[in-house]
Amino acid sequence: MSLYVEVIKNGNGKGEPEHFTINMGPHHPSTHGVLRLVLELDGETIVKCDPRIGYLHRGVEKLAEHLNYNQTIVLSDRLDYIASAANNIAFCLAFEKLLGITPPRRARLIRTIVNEMARISSHLLWLATHALDIGAMTVFLYCFRDREWLLSIFEKVCGARLTHSYVRVGGVRLDFTQEIIDELRRFTEEFPQRILDYETLIDVNRIWLKRTRDVAVVDAETAINLGLTGPVLRGSGVPYDVRKFRPYDAYDEVEFEVPVGERGDTYDRYKVRMKELRQSNWIIKQCLDKLKEVEGEPVLAEEAPDLLLPSRVREPEPKPHPKKGFVFTGKELPVVPPGEAFASIESPKGELAVYVVSDGGPNPWRLRIRTPSFVHISAIPELAKGHMIADLVAIIGTLDVVLGDCDR
Amino acid sequence: MSDIIAQIPYPLLVFIVAFILLNLTLLHVAYLTYAERKIIARMQQRLGPNRVGPRGLLQPIADVLKLLQKEDIIPNNVDKSVFKIAPLISLVCAGTGVSLIPLWEKFVLSNLNVGLLFILALSSLSAYGVILSGWASNSRYALLGGLRSSAQVISYEIAMSLALLSVVLMAGSFNLQDIVKAQVASPFKVYLIPQVVAFFVFMVCALAETNRVPFDLPEAETELVAGYFVEYSGIRFALFYLAEYFGMVVMSALAVTCFLGGYAGPFEVPGLPFIWFLLKLYVLLFFYIWVRATLPRYRYDQLMGLGWKVLIPLALANLFVTAFLKLYL
Amino acid sequence: MSAQDLAFYYLSFAMILSGLFTVFSRNPVHAVLSLLVLIVHQAFMLYLLGSEFLSAIQIIVYAGAVVVLFLFVVYLINLQKEARFRVFVRRFSLGLIFFILFGFLFVKYFVLIFSMSTGLRTLLPIDPTSSQALKMMARYLFTEYLFQFELIGVILLVVVFGTVFLLRKVKEERVG
């Protein structure tokens, strides 16, 4: 019943008391899903933290080996379901490299817009939950209000709000209509004011500062060593952004800045993400202007092979498996040349890399997905050491992890 | 009117008055939850409860009915007697304070000589509800919540008592009725003006005592799930909830009495004796709700730091200055 | 029997009962809780005697602080083994000695009190219900008994320093 208790009883023999173990998760409101952390506490200070993952493991990499290339795009939606458009893009980029296809310019611009929309909606959700974890309740609802707007635009674009599957190998599925462009313009006009609203709520709030300043400080060297990417790495002052370093889609056409932090603490990471919101907004604006130049162009590459085009797919009739439902027993369609390709993008949470090996068959031979959340969760023990439980909540928040992304 | 009252035997009279007071407070508490949900909803650009009754006005009643119907779950391996009694301790300690507050010149249920001390005593007892529920639940999260809360309540009580002592010094009495009278007689009419530091300290401590944002660490949803009452459900959970809001009402009423001139107002409103008291009370309650919608939560060590390093020295300094002025002016 | 008498008998009975519970309870938390009940009843007794101030202080200091600390200790130290131990049966001889000792003292004071005149039995030199009582108490504390009062303060301060010192040492050892 009393806990500190067993502790003194089963000390490690050196007279030093064992620590109090607490199990945080997998169903805990602030672990953002099903993350489980086994904590060893000394009072409220964390001595050791052991993250246990796999509660949302669906075996995407294994499944992909049994599905054709287009079908894996649907799987990619379920990884980081907050920003599924970014995952789509990463998958498609890898497959396009394998095939040697370049999507038309209009498609690339649209992809860039969609990617930045996903970034904004992901960052908004991050801000909402991060603020809620620290206890600021109102920011949560403000962010969700604006995210709702973006999701409704997504719905107009592709009919889905979360799992878009909008991006295809060789382009995108549907063109933007004028209505969507107008709506996006309205959004980009109004959004900077909204960012200002959030910042007035928490930017100079003393409690917010106290809770985030000097919490989970990572210097640049350690951050790279820990494999941290995205806003977390940039918060530590490393200006590594895949959009700048290895530009994909239309990122070489647009101007934007890569904001970096100085101290590498939780507050800096917050500031970096807030600045990124503005940059994303700016990128969308530029892309909308550029869309006018390519009015009426196709959004899907002509050389996109038959297999990869949804409208022209000639799948054989599915034959029901006696036990497991439907499986495709189609003849092999040798479309994708054998080889390997590696593509990485700057997803909202960090660097999302896809490494695909093909054997010339209709299915990928091996599909490896390097997700930012996985790496970030692996860094939690390093960051959490010496902090308190309340800080751990802030740390999980600042790393911006999604467990679907981590477990795959 | 007074003739009729005089004819009622004294114990019966006390009972009747207590009954009225209790119901009034319960009504306030019930609609405080409604007001909180509505006001926060407004601040967050939502609607809030609007389904039960016109504009959701019957929502608190529906909530109570729902919680009453719920199964009373008592987990295995809990200390049953303590587990059952803990919410009652919380509620009684939080609620009894109402009987000491002078709502009006001629309406105070129990005019104790040491009314202020008695309220402080009750609020220090209310820590037991939290500690015991945390211990009896046989859950680590609950125990952590209980430990946090007891440490918090004990340390903030000191600052709160010191803040109230300066008021006592100025009024020269522990009796709440006398404090109000002394305030009205003083040149400022309210103690808020000379004792603004004490008022500040008191309000912060009151937030901490009632476990409200930004000091809601014992029940910090995102860290300890729900803290000390994580294992409670149904009506016992509701009792804790009720205790929190009772605490808010009592603390606000105490602040009104000690700092804002109690029932006294700039002019008499015929037929509505409590109007000034209630108005001031509502303003303070609104403040509570407002704070909840705005501020993030403190961390545990920061909270303790604030209590011991800022509030207690501040209250002490204020007490010394007050005593000095009282002696030599 | 007036209501006051009734209340007095109830309070005395409850105090004795809760005192016995405190001593005999096997569960340390229950024992501390019985102590709490005892203290609250004591406070009411003081109130009944007309000393409102002392009654409130009793609750604030003893119930609000001291017993909470007891509870903390009970939480943090495992008393499960001790709870299973039948101390009062095993150490019967020791218990008997204490029983005789305390019984003797009890009888002695009982006889002493009843042999005294009524005037000496009052606790304070003046009527405790009057508002003068507090002032008198304060005056005594700060004039005649000032030295003792301050001495107690110093002793408590030493305890605080000692605790801080010990804790710091433990922490340094753990870090270093």
Added chain:
Amino acid sequence: MGLLEIAMDLLAELREKFPKVVLEVLEKDALTIVCRREGSLELISYLKEKGFKHLIDLCGVDYQGYKSEKKPERFEVVYHLYNLDEKKLIRVKVLIPENDAWQYSVTGLWKTANWFERECYDMLGIVFKGHPDLRRLLMPEDWEGYPLRKDYPLFLTEENEWKGYKEFLASVRGAK
């Protein structure tokens, strides 16, 4: 300009320093170095010193039954390294034989490799020598088999299902 030309100096250096380790240099979508297991750790740490500080990814690939090309060994461990200053990407493939599936751990160079290697062990059964804490990561600790191996079926038959879960179910049913 091809990838090979850009990295001419580096490749020459590598060939000179590790003549026995580097088996092949390919120009695919990224500069690819295929190397032997023995000495691969030295090669990778040399690359890290050369500025390839960012380990983007570490994964294993199973080539059992790979048709389009004859693979010398069944497994490959693939490292994707990135040079942040020169903006260069390099892929290092280490060949791992089937019946002796282990590789040197790079956790000493990168802390982030810890979980990558654990996952690789979990999914493909490649043991990493020198890893501080090689446990299963995504799968339950008492899981049998390595799911990402090509001979592991997509659907398990009922008798092959996770034993721990079956035991758990039985224990729950037994308790009822």
